[in-house]
Amino acid sequence: MKLLITGANRGLGLALTTEAVKRGHTVFAGVRNPQRHSDALNHLSSLFPNKVKLLQLNVADESTCQAAAEKLRADHISLDVIINNAGILDERSKTIEEIDIEKVEQTFNINLFGPMRVVKYFLPLLYKESDSTVINISSEAGSFQNAYGGDYPYALSKSALNMFSEQLRNYLKDDEVSVYAVHPGWIKTDMGGEKAPGTPEESAHGIMDIIERKTKIIHNSSFINIKGEAMPQ
Template structure:
């Protein structure tokens, strides 16, 4: 009697050649996912994938600049044609942690650039892959957010980053409500202050920050949707 092979779930992680995204790829691959490692720089993406999966059986690189509509469209076309499915989308790509700036004097060009990656990038990628997500038996969308986006604690500073992540939280709520009947779980995750190139030194280990994102990516059916979490616990909006 032939044994039926289980097809591994497919996860796309944006901005994944380093930092939290890289660790999310590693943890998902360790859990048995086939992971598509999105990277603006293809060479850096290939080097990152080779460190995680030298044999290339679990991690595949895809060139992806979330701020570029053509790049997102090309990614979605390739995934649809060559992979044929997506079960998890982790919108991790982000820029401009502008600790030097104040809202009263912010460079609005910088704010617009942050919005184009941190908000619209996630929006583009999710829309582009939604047809595949709808066909998945267990579809999940994870928005990598930040406590800097919490309106309850927001009091000034990092205007481009904070506003763009707050808008990403709003998008999370909208998509969760619209896709609830289609079983797509959509949540925002704060990984905490993590020791990465963007976060700087002194933060928590990258593996700890990534674990909360992986938690949301692997939620069971019937799990929460439309929430904002850190380490599996709610964060005030």
């Protein structure tokens, strides 16, 4: 399979890229600046030179999304999977009285509008068939039932991302393309912190099992965890 993964230079994005290429897939690794990507991604590229393809892609900049998609189209490349992984968590632990609205807008620009931009330009490159998948990396913070009165920009943007995922799922249902908003768990990343009980590698393994249909989804929810179980809406 050919996968597009945004935010592929670190954290979960890097783990997803690593897991995918180890399983024999080709990854178009979306990074804001290919010349300044992480040493880990550089090492992975050297180990799998024909499987890791760096792609300049800033999800906050629509022109780079369009240019990246046009580059793949010019090379006659189609995709099997789109993973919208790039995201930020800003204004952590701020009360509603304290938050900077510009930071809220920036969070939505990356966490919600970013995936929308990616899908807008890359969906025409996605095979419309039952083996194709769009994954939006979400969070339990986006659940109405789990609302905890904090992390407003992140939680609200992920809740909106869940809605976008459900809309996209219905849009593509006749094409049998699977669309999921996936809660990756609390994992040790720059965002999750060192106290997190899970690892990016564990989450990446679970997400790839969903993509490869090794995990069977037996419900009708588009908001799931890495085991394929439905998350509270």
